[in-house]
Amino acid sequence: MATKPELHRRFLVLATCGLLSAGFGRFDYVFDHGLFYVGVDAMMLLGVARDLLVDRRVHKVYLYGIPVLVVGQNLAIYLWRGAPGWWVSSCKEILGI
Numbered sequence: 001m002a003t004k005p006e007l008h009r010r011f012l013v014l015a016t017c018g019l020l021s022a023g024f025g026r027f028d029y030v031f032d033h034g035l036f037y038v039g040v041d042a043m044m045l046l047g048v049a050r051d052l053l054v055d056r057r058v059h060k061v062y063l064y065g066i067p068v069l070v071v072g073q074n075l076a077i078y079l080w081r082g083a084p085g086w087w088v089s090s091c092k093e094i095l096g097i
Contacts, residue, residue: 010047010061017043018069034081037073044069 017040024036048062079087 006059007061010059011065013047014044014061014065014069017047021073034077037077040073041066041070 020043021036021040024039025031030036030039044062044066048058048066051058051062078084
């Protein structure tokens with residue numbers, strides 16, 4: 001990756017944005033309404049906007065990475081809010097509860 005700085009830079013932006021959900025979740029209003037992923041997605045879209053303004057195109061990393069991350073976010077929300085029985089029992093088994 002060191003030979004492709006444009007690719008590496010965008011992967012770092014997406015990885016950093018993925019970690020921001022914990023930071024956005026610290027705000028009570030954002031957490032109570034489940035909006036922390038909205039903030040994360042807004043930050044990722046700033047990277048896309050930067051590409052559109054500077055390069056006049058969206059980089060492949062964003063085209064493929066953002067949809068994958070959004071699917072992961074929706075899965076996380078489903079597992080958190082829905083708490084399906086198989087998920088809860090799996091977590092209890094892993095934690096030894």
